[in-house]
Amino acid sequence: MREVDAEAEVAAWDGVEPEAARRLLSAGVEAFAERGYHATTTRDIAGRAGMSPAALYIHFRTKEELLFRISKVGHERARRIVAEAAGAQASPRERLGRAVRDFARWHAEHHTTARVVQYELQALGEEHYAEIATLRRDIDSQLRGIIEDGVRGGDFAVDDIPGTSLAVLSLCVDVARWFSAAGSRTPDEVGALYADLVGRMVTGCAGPARP
Amino acid sequence: MREVDAEAEVAAWDGVEPEAARRLLSAGVEAFAERGYHATTTRDIAGRAGMSPAALYIHFRTKEELLFRISKVGHERARRIVAEAAGAQASPRERLGRAVRDFARWHAEHHTTARVVQYELQALGEEHYAEIATLRRDIDSQLRGIIEDGVRGGDFAVDDIPGTSLAVLSLCVDVARWFSAAGSRTPDEVGALYADLVGRMVTGCAGPARP
DNA sequence: GTCTATAAACTGATAGAC
DNA sequence: GTCTATCAGTTTATAGAC
Incomplete structure (x- = not known):
């Protein structure tokens, strides 16, 4: 293993x-x-x-530079995953579903890399951190863009767009913390579950037993 | 500040x-x-x-023991918050809303403590970790119990109960990572937002624009 | 209980041979 | 490019005075 x-x-x-x-x-x-x-x-x-x-x-010049290289490649991969979903020719609901499914799945499948990418930012030097922060802001705004599109077009019912966007991102990122290859869920299953849960989060309705 | x-x-x-x-x-x-x-x-x-x-x-005998004391008190506080919501005399929807609101709010308000509690477990010695893990399992099962009650009584429409429970916990825990006292959201606002989002997650419905 | 002083081990990083 | 050997600084933790 x-x-x-x-x-x-x-x-x-x-x-x-x-x-x-x-x-x-x-x-x-x-x-x-x-x-x-x-x-x-x-x-x-x-x-x-x-x-x-x-x-x-x-x-590598220093131990920190080794970390930076890891962090940079990981962030670029993560950004590409979200950007490809955000830029797809599809409805906001389909784009959001794909973004969450692929982003969450990546954090599960590559949970070792993702753990370093998401939880060791603190250890980066100031300049290296600034470079990484740019990538992170881009991931954030790609995802928020999908939700904004969906709200504008009436596909989603979301009150707090930045808050919901932040929560969705946070949910996917934290997969890296708890996911274990020895656990009972495959990365595909995590992706499917999370896409479903986030789909519900952007859906306002008076369904069964909702006051 | x-x-x-x-x-x-x-x-x-x-x-x-x-x-x-x-x-x-x-x-x-x-x-x-x-x-x-x-x-x-x-x-x-x-x-x-x-x-x-x-x-x-x-x-303190060692630096690790200092960490353990911090981690133990923090976990006990977190457990009490979830247990009080889980044991309340109210509907599953109200109990879940209260659990998420209070648990997320605690992670925002005490984000320094929560960060240590949630992200420094690795550094604990084996025996100390085992003691903390018991507390964590209890928090987990308290939350899952609320969702199970809701599904049993028809209040919630949830396909994957352990998965949804895990996601809700993960969502709240990760507040400690991103929350900043200098940010634009108060702990109360985070709690309210998260309670709403999780309420939607456990609600199956054919609302606006849901296929 | 708190301090100063220090032990003993380890750490990131470099020098110079090959 | 890689190795062995090592430097200079730091770390956790302890000893002994007060």
Whole structure:
């Protein structure tokens, strides 16, 4: 199980050269997700990648830069997922469903990477954080745009658009915290469940037993 | 603002004696929430409490024990909030609304404490973690119980009860991550918004524009 | 109970051989 | 590019004076 996960995460560093840098990024994701950035030592990362402690500094200037590279690639992937759903030729309800399904599923399937992406921002330096924050704002506004479209067109009944948008994003992001590959739910199931729940959240109605 | 927050958090350690231990717990919450457990030094905690580094070890055996005390008191408070709503004499819809409103509001109002409670579990030792995990399972089952009651009585239309329960809990917990006292929402407003959103989540209906 | 001083271990990062 | 060896600084925790 662990090795399968590690393989899957290695595959995500397609553009990175040389191979040793990819191994270090993959080892970093594993270690940061497991223990947190500050509890992880450069020795641990290098060891997981099968190298000496010094080898890390050939490919990354500092431990923080390794984190930044992980965070950047992860955020770009997450942004693309939401942007593709938001830009699709479909109704707001279908776009929202797809955005939530794919975004939540990504956080489940890549929960190790997602955990680092979402919960280790604190450890980034000021300039690196600013760069990541731009990506995060874009993800936020893509999602809010879908909801705004739906409300404008009468598809959704939402009172507090920024609040609902924030809650939907928060719901999906937190999948990274609780999801476990050993648990009873597959990433696909999480995506389907969450798309359904969010669909209900944007639907105002006087259904059964609603006062 | 910082001093007001600090005062508010100090008030939470009512039962703890002596006063120096309360100051250390309060300083620990502040520091852990700001930088994370592993990035916080015992020097920093003691400094914030106006003491020398060695003074911490008079009141706590280790830094981890300080974290455990914070985590335990926080989890007990959170559990009580959910249990009181779950045990109220009211309809499932009212009990769920109250549970979500109060639980989400607590995570907003006490977001520093809640951040430590929810995001520093990793740093606990094995035995301490096991003790906390019991409290967490209880919170989980209290909430699921409300939803089960509602489904049984026909008040709620929920397909996946454990999944919905997990999502509701996750939604509320993650408030601690994003909530900022400087933001535009008050804890009361967050509670009201979340109670509304969760109310919709458990309502199946063929409302406006739902396929 | 609190302080100053310090032990003992570990950490991120570098130097220089190969 | 990678290694071994190591520096300089920091960390948790303790010893002993007051």
